[in-house]
Amino acid sequence: MGCGTRRIVSGWRASAPLALLLAMVAGCANDPPVRSENASAPSDAYETGDTERAAVWFEDHRNQPPALRIFLQRMPKGGDLHSHLSGAVYAESYLAWAAEENYCAQRVGETLKLLKCDAGDPTMMRLATLTDSRIYNQLIDEMSTRNLAFAGRSGHSDFFAAFRTASPISRLRDGEVVAEVATRAAEQRTYYLELMISPQNLAVRELGRKVGLRSDFASTRRALLEAGLANLVEAGRNELDHMEKELQQIMDCDGANASPGCAVTLRFLQQTSRNRTPAEVFAQLVFAVEFLRADSRMVGLNLISPEDDRISLRDYTTHMQMLEFLVATAPEPVNVALHAGELTLGLVPPEELRFHIREAVEVGQARRIGHGVDIVYENDAMELLEVMRERGVLVEICLTSNDTILDVRGDDHPLPLYLEAGVPLALATDDEGISRIDLSNEYLRAALSYDLGYRDLKTMARNSLAHSFLPGASLWQQPGAFTLTPACASDTPGSKSPTRACADFLASSERAQEQWRLEAELVDFETLNWAH
């Protein structure tokens, strides 16, 4: 077995085999121990014969991706922790809603843009009566990365252009947008979503511009609150109320024909655009922290917009310092997930690849890192991996997104490196609508690209809930080691009739409730007939 095809080493969850990593970096002279066939990640104490049968079935069909797709679509996957709501919707849905809302397409040079119809303008093409399928197809291509090879643009520019084309209509139907994403998740046995959204984004940025930056972060924060930031938080909460009401109507969750999406637990992360002036970014971050404190539906915050943007790069460290201040001064813990290291050599100068992930973890207080693709270019990367393992900083892995936007895929992606180092990982979609994928696809891609087995993927599904921003204690005693918490020590994970002590524990923790549900789903899944 050559260096490039080395299989994942067993035991990666338990400790960081740094010596092994160093050996790998130094060369291929000392091959690491090879995991045994069908025994990818180490088994846990609760495995049954069914677990083994499912793992064997998976290995037996490794060379048949369509069979693996059937397996993975049915496999319970916990949660999707990295999903931008506006990028999660498919273009076809946006176009249908836009047609109902009297939108038109208009040609601007080679591209099309969407805008409200003006009956007096003959250059506008009404979507509701559009019969030219070439226009319709071009719109879908522009609102996604479909047919990228023919677009004449890079994946990077095509991806971010897709947001721009869809933006006039992405906020028209917030309830339907969430319903589509929740239903798609449920159809793939994914019952927890942390969706990234930007309520009150324009108003908060405007307030930030008005207030500006004062002598220090503390006085700027005070000035923002005095200038009415709390009112915007209320307005943001009203947006969530409106969305929830619409969602209830669409999914009919209390009715006889409830949508499968009703089974999905929805939580939100407040987005802050990082390519704005420092005053605007700070105002957005203060807003996010206040929103989290005021509303339990909003469980964390994230920074968005291209990390390689000129302003994002220029102000990166300042943004991390803003977060450090806000996390340290907040009366309650603040859950921070950060896009960091969504960069690669060539996209930016090498100097920009040296510190983003480290600063996100050590200064910005990120508990989760989105992407982390440039880890190998970081200063003292081996030590940083160890810091991430020790702190239990999870990396949200978005394989298709990294392939499209960064051109990083296969052996060039650091997923195996993170695994070897014992850094917890979860698979995520990033923007499933724009990328025209789903979470099952990302599981399949991970399995095929990195030789991951069923137990590896099960660990990632469990990680997604263990590292979610839901409140409450974890079901597991230690991160990454799947031993039930003492209150449930005599129980079988996912049991329908937990002991009194375990039931009390579950009642006290939203996180543990979701974890228990996943365990029950996994037992059901493994019980399916995986014998052939």
Ligand SMILES: [Zn+2]
């Ligand atoms: Zn993202």
